[in-house]
Amino acid sequence: MALYLNMALKNIFRQKKRTFTLGVNYTIVTLILVLLFAFSQGARVNITSNLVRASAGHITVAGQYVVDGRVYQGVLRTPEIERVARETLGENITVLPRYIVRSAMYYKGLSKRVTFVGIDTSRETGFRDQVTFQQGSWAEYVAGPNAVVLPAEIAKYFEIGYDDDVLVSTRTRFGAFNTATLRVKGIYTTSNFFIQNQLLAHFDFLRKLDIADPDAASTVYLYLSSTAGLSAKRDRLVEALTLAGFEAKKPKDDNSALAAVTAASPRYELDKRGVDRVELTLATIDEVLGLVRNVLAAVNAIGTLIAAIMLFIIAVSIFINMRMSINERLREIGTMRTIGVEARGVTGLFVLENILMALIFTLAGVAVALVIVLVMRTAVPLPATGNLGLFLNRGRLSLVPRFLDVLIILAVTTGFTALFSYFPARRGGRIRPVEALTKVF
């Protein structure tokens, strides 16, 4: 075997130009696939992590409730939901209610529709660790019941500074307009795409602005110590909440899951069932990311298609190379057969040569891809504006190559090479010694 390996290695580089021409194809295919999978994995990890730290729980409880024939967005009986969740999933879970209001903000004649996120600062400090204050501070925000913290971009639009007052006017859930004044206690920047447009206010302030009940919230985020078996845990909670008198359910598809997470508090609609109730939709983070997963799968599919086309070109190249190689090495084949090497051995040698070549250039592709990943992750800062921010981690493209992906790529390229080199190699192996030594194909 060692002899075969040695021979195969030497033979690969006998026709250097031909070998490199084919090898570059392997390298490019590998480079594309490694980078694509690294991007896809990086995006998934980055989006999940950022979303969980910003706008979704491991389980997000959203929904609507009906009071006196009117359907309101959000959840009611929040303390009861928390109690049932703790009883079902354990006391160590973290429960964070949010109140979200989309409304117009006015300052010095300028106006803009913005999203206010109301958090309970006695429970929630996650934002503090994700934002960098340009002006003001977290402590000042916490201290002021009517305080607001703005993204730097919004502050720049309005030319607002620390301690300025802004007016907010919103159509409440009942339909009546309500207004309030918020005082700027912080201006921040963040690398988290999901909070870069959010204006942080206090939960109670926004709830009162919307004239909602004291036990109302837009959504409730549940964070578990372990996300293993998350779907089953959610199902148990759905059952427990149903027993507690809620109409709880799973989202029917990924769109519903995403809608549950992004729910705000628009005006009521009229109910047709005539029964007061609280309807809850419990979405897991995996379901919320379903759309993202689909988009990434589509990106992967396009990349894989490109790689498949290149592999087809490689297959044709292998075939032509093998034919040429066999023609050039007829005397060698004849000699091997004459000294007792069987047809299988000759076939095996040619296949082994191709597999080794595929391995060498695929590994080269992996190495080049890893260097690019390293450079992109450390040395190429990208602007976090627009949708690009979705794929950035601390201002760098989030690329996460996985060992498993590399192994799969290696297996596919070598397996593919073995398959497409076997048939021409078998033909070479079947040439009788006397023909090999006397004929030219």
Next chain:
Amino acid sequence: MKIKVLPIALAFLAGISGLLSAQQKQNDPRAVKIIEGFEDKLNLRGMDLTSTFTLVQKQQGEADRVLQVRVYRRDAADTFTLIFQYPDSEKGKGYFRSKDDLYLYLPSTREFVYRNRKDDVGSTDVRTDLFGQPKILDQYWVSYVGSAKVSKWDCDVVRLDGKALDVSFPIQKWFFRKTDGLPVKAENFSVSETLLRTFYYIDYATVASGKFLFTKLLAVNHLEKGQQTLLTNENLSTAAIPNYTFTKAFLEEQSR
């Protein structure tokens, strides 16, 4: 810019508590009489009305926006139809209201969208319920709050407090001319009693004996500084309108 936070916060709380107490409130007979008198003068029951409204919206730093709307109104059936005539981009669009149901017709998609009957017309400060008969006493508790002078007129001031929070402006102040009982000014407030819009009824036309229709109105938005909408009402006619006009099919036909 510094806004005095404490007074506004107090007003915010006062507004909510005021509204809550409004639920136990009763109508002030003097104010009811004023409102009934005004509603009777503006109520055009027994006749059809056709007119053309022109809305000119002015915004600071922007070119004026002009909308022209043909209005068909029949108060006896509590219905009206509005059809946009200008600009060309809005042409064919329209509203059809039948009692509390208001539909916006979009010719581009040929569909009717159910809307809040207090919808703003073409994103201006003028709401669709301005084109129908007023129904203040159904929605508000009314109280007489004194006299005031608006321009050259001595006026009675009536405060309206929403019976429920499903009205756009839960607090309003209306100023009625003492001479003829017609409103000359209406201020709209939020729940927290922030002044949002003011309507100035500049001129009226007599459409029948003791029946009036405003012909000039100015809406001032107090949140969007410098934003005003001037509404003029022309080509008034009280000739009978075919029943077909007050149907969705009419709107569809007009857009073809």
